[in-house]
Amino acid sequence: MMMNQGANAQAVAAADPNSLESRYAFDANQGHAQSYLPSASGSEAASWTVHKVEGYPSQDGVPANANYQHGQQPEPHTKNVQDGSYVAPLSSSSTVGTASAPQDYNSYTSYSNTTDPYSAYSGYYNGYQQLTNNQYSQQQPNPSYSQSVEAYQNTGAAYQPNSSFQNTGSYAGTASYSTTYYNPGNYQTAGGYPSSGYNNQPTASNSGSYANYTSYQYPNYTSDTSSAYGSGSAPTTFQQQYKQWPEYYSQTEVTCAPGTEHLSAAGNSNHGSSLPSVSGGYPTPTNQPQPQPLPLPPPPPPPSLNPTWRPETSSSVLPSMQPGGAASGAHDNYWNQTAPSFQTHLAAPTQPLYQNSLDSKTSYENFQELKTAPQGQNSQYPVYQVSQNYQPTSPTVPSFDARRVSKLQIPTNPRIASNAALGIAKTEKDGSAANSLPRPAYVSVAVQKPKDKMSSNNAADPMLKPTMYPKSLCGYVERAFGRYKDDDKKREACEAFMKEIITEAIAEGTLYTRDWDSMPLFTLPDSHSVNNENIRSPTPAAIPNYKKSPIRRSKSRWEPLPEVKMLDKPVSASNETGKFGSWDKRTFNGYSATKDNSLSSFRFSASQQKTPSKSAQRPMKRQRIVNGAGLTNNDDDASSDGDKDQSLTAYYSGAMALADNPEEKKRRESRSKRFERGQGHRPDINYFKPKNAGPANLYTKRASALMLSKSFDDSANQAVEDIDWDALTVKGTCQEIEKRFLRLTSAPDPSTVRPEDVLEKALLMVQNSQKNYLYKCDQLKSIRQDLTVQRIRNQLTVKVYETHARLAMEVGDLAEFNQCQSQLQILYSEGIEGCLMEFAAYNLLCVILHSNNKRDLLTSMSRLTQEAKEDGAVKHALAVRAAVTSGNYVAFFKLYKSAPNLNTCLMDLYVKKMRYQAAVCMSKSYRPTVPISYISQILGFSNATAEGNGEKVLTGLDECLEWLKAHGASLITDNTGEMQLDAKASSSTLFMPEPEDAVAHGDSSLAVNDFLARTS
């Protein structure tokens, strides 16, 4: 789960950049808030916000909400108490509790949306960087699936930096992981989600939607996503494109309906807090300013809020912020709001309530509302409803909450977005709450977060209000999910079914007229399909991970692979073992217990789980792992870009807010068009354009279908097909000299690829390194990879391969040597200078001594030029060949002693065999005896005979004696006292002993000790 969340968070982050405006703003806010929070470590502030939020939820009067609040509250508190790392975990946990649902949703949403669209885009996005990503996302709402994925990745990259910043700053280690799981997941997801959601939906159109998104994200991740979706759906493009989103929406909506008030309240409070926190926490002033301008109306409030929030969030959030980077803002808000609520209420109770009763119904209501809403979110909403799958999973509970929140938020969000990014978020929540549910909580929220939100909400409120799901439907959904409480997969499948049913009902207009109470529960499809769905939606965390993985893949083969692998595997593992458990624990325990310690411990456990899996998957990238531990791999990777990301997010958030008003929308459209043109990629993709809504839906459908079947692979494949290799030739930006090798499974990320000058340094470093071969081999392989990725084929490339080949030779690593050798042949044939002769000789020796393939030998020999035959090394190799073919051991060992370059190393590997042949030959042809001293000299045992150094000769003699004995020779001493080989006796007793260092797998260089040392 953690992983997933983390992935989601990343994805969200990515998405945010894509969405640029609102998403970014939100993300940035969130991320800032998070980061700030950790730094500020003013837990109290967070708690304050929470309290306010709590009040709202409670006002709403939804028990579930109350529960949530309870659970959350404890967590926030704990977090606050814990401060640094603890806070982070707490915050994360709190987010999980309160926001957990939201987070999950977010992640889910982001997953579905992000994965599909982004995968394709990822590559592009990577190349284009964040800005491009943003543009893309905006532009390409529909095509976006693939593109969007890319965008996600890109954004992810951008976000990663941000998150990494946060992570690095506050978290670096395992704690960060745990946080990453939850917090990161949440945070990131929140950030990413909004972005992803934003990308898709927002791009389509709405700053408003963006605002919603952000707001949603803030309150609850799920809610965020849902809201984002809703907003996105409003644009229509989102809906179409993001089937998953729709699902999310539906979920969120559902949750919103029941818990909407609470959620919205929470969300509002969250927003408020997040906004403040963002502003405050966000060191980047830009963010704050941006949000302010964007939300124009709210701006004033946000600032004010920010300060207040800051203290709160900073204190409590700080820890959480760090982990959740992107989502931190949301989390903070959540924490603040939710935490308080949680404190008051019991987390555990809330969850069940939300999930069962509230989820479906509320979501439906929300959906309806959304649909009815002017924005056109309605259509999208149905789709989102489908996403109810999320609910089934443990995260579902939170998701429900989130959904509710999201519903509320969603409506509010757009408004909020329009108003002010940061302020909007809060206001949105408030507004959404108010709009969707005229609940006290909302009111309170509104109060807290000024009227700006309210105003924004007002617009959205009408829409929301109409759409409420009938209680009977909620009950139905509850029942449906209740059957699969223990089975996440089934729950997911169930969600999907529910979504279908609900969407159908909505389409038929029977949502309210149907007798849900008497409606028979559907039976789940086979586990297979369920599994697929599960992958996406089971746990928010899992979903995020998935999304991330696809995204990354699509983005850059290099980075993505490790991440994807890690994500996937971890996700699955975590799902089974710790993720869900951790979620539950966090949500339940943390919330209910309100124990900082427990939360922290949970987080830690989660982090631990994640870290091992990650590390196992990609042992090579230490940094990344650390970052990943910090929660978001992306963040880590992009750590250096963190500042940029933040500012970008801020910018985006502002843009989002602006996007609400039609003029700004138009402007944005034209802007996005411009970007498209400039980029030259996917000109058709305009996520923001409402026109694309239909196509977008198709895309979403397809994307979701893809995701269902195998989201990762498909997205990756898509990406591969669409890749313009020339455009994608990576220009590395990584300045790290040391880098572990990791086989790429997706497009490389420029931020992890070293440019040529750095590679040169890296080569020097390896050459001068005193470390063992495994280390050097690893480093050289990564250098080779970076060279390949950047299509660098020059003398440096030759040098690297030559260095590696020599090193491999020295330790007898023939496999690696052969790789280098074959590459060198190609490089030489391209006319690049190098030690051509030296390696021609090596090649010959290799063929002669090791492959013993007559045909290869003939080919190699016939390829030698006259010039080559004159070369000393080649001559030597040819002489060795002749000696070997004729069995002339005397000549062989003479050549052995006079070997130039590293020819000795290759001959070394043949020495044993040659000696044995010689011994057999001598024992057959000599009579009666052969002096050992002679044998020792002939067979190269005594290297020092020429020097006449008695001692050395002796050592050679002893060695020879040992060797002969080991091979079963029969030795006698003649009357002069000299040791002799009894030729006749030996001729029948000689044997080739089993090699002492033989290992089962045939490669002694892979001995366990070294192997372990390699990964350390």
Place this chain on the structure above:
Amino acid sequence: MAYLSMGESHRRITDYLNRFADAINYQDGDSLARLFSVSSDSPSLLSLADALNVFQDANRLIKQSEKFSQFGEVVAPFFRSLQCYRLGNLVDAYGAFEKASNAFIQEFRNWESGWALEALYVIAYEIRVLAERADRELASNGKSPEKLKGAGSFLMKVFGVLAGSCDLQGKGPKRVGALYVTCQLFKIYFKLGTVNLCRSVIRSIETARIFDFEEFPIRDKVTYMYYTGRLEVLNENFPAADQKLSYALTHCCLSKEANIRMILKYLIPVKLSIGILPKKQLLENYDLVEYNNIVEALKRGDLRLLRSALQENEDQFLRSGVYLVLEKLELQVYQRLLKKIYIIQKQKDPSKAHQVKLEVIVKALKWLEIEMDLDEVECIVAILIYKNLMKGYFAHKSKVVVLSKQDPFPKLNGKPVAS
């Protein structure tokens, strides 16, 4: 190209189509084969190609009547191939021909008897030749030649059709065609240097029950033995190589001198390796003079001559793949040299003839301008004894080779040097 009227073009195309349909209707394999041999440059096909270039809409003619249209899938791409071939566009010609061949194979599969084997042979041959030419064209354009590889896989499919036909009905009538296809495959694989791919085909030819080697046409058997013999040469399995190449030589039509020469090119080194020297006349008759000096060196025990002969023709020997085989003759030359020394000593002093001092051998080598120190010569002697080219033993203390009194230099007599 002389002017060609539309009417004439039409006539030629229809004529070809008629002949094609007739050949199939009457199951006339030979006629059908002629209609396929693009690369034979037969006048009738060339004129057809010209006609096709004038009359661009040949497909319409094919579709016109049921009689032709049933073979449309074969004839239409064939026409295109012929056109391209005539225009010198060999890559496209190959592509179209492969398409036509594919369609023909489908038809062929349905014919119960093997009447069309001749046509199939022509197709297998044409596909290889066209692929080779197409590859040359590709290579000259700087593109990677890959058509021959494609032809290889296509022929493998054809082989499967022929072999598969046998599985269904015991010994199917088409199985005898398998060896021809195999030989075409050998040619491709040897050309591509992927001789290891031959193994699977050989295995099925030699082990599958449906194949009775004696049943195959003699020409295919000779070709098959030639290539498998070459493979044995590469493996340095001289007795087997000798057996296969000798079979090819004895069954090869005497009029095919080029083929005999090709066989001898490999058979001579093999025979030399097992101690059988050719007559000079044979080398001269078949223009294999590159072996002259080597044979001479073996006769005289002249190591220097052997080395210079190898050096002189190194490229050629490396290319044909016999270099390593010839190089191994060195030991036989040493044997001859020692034998000469032994004979001379025997003439001088029969009682001490069986003891050859190492110094004497070193001196003899020096006369041949080959510098070797005592240790190396000692090693050579040890190897000679070890490899049973010399009977006796070496006394290290006194640096003397003590030869057996009975047959100290055993002849190989058709057996390879012990490894």
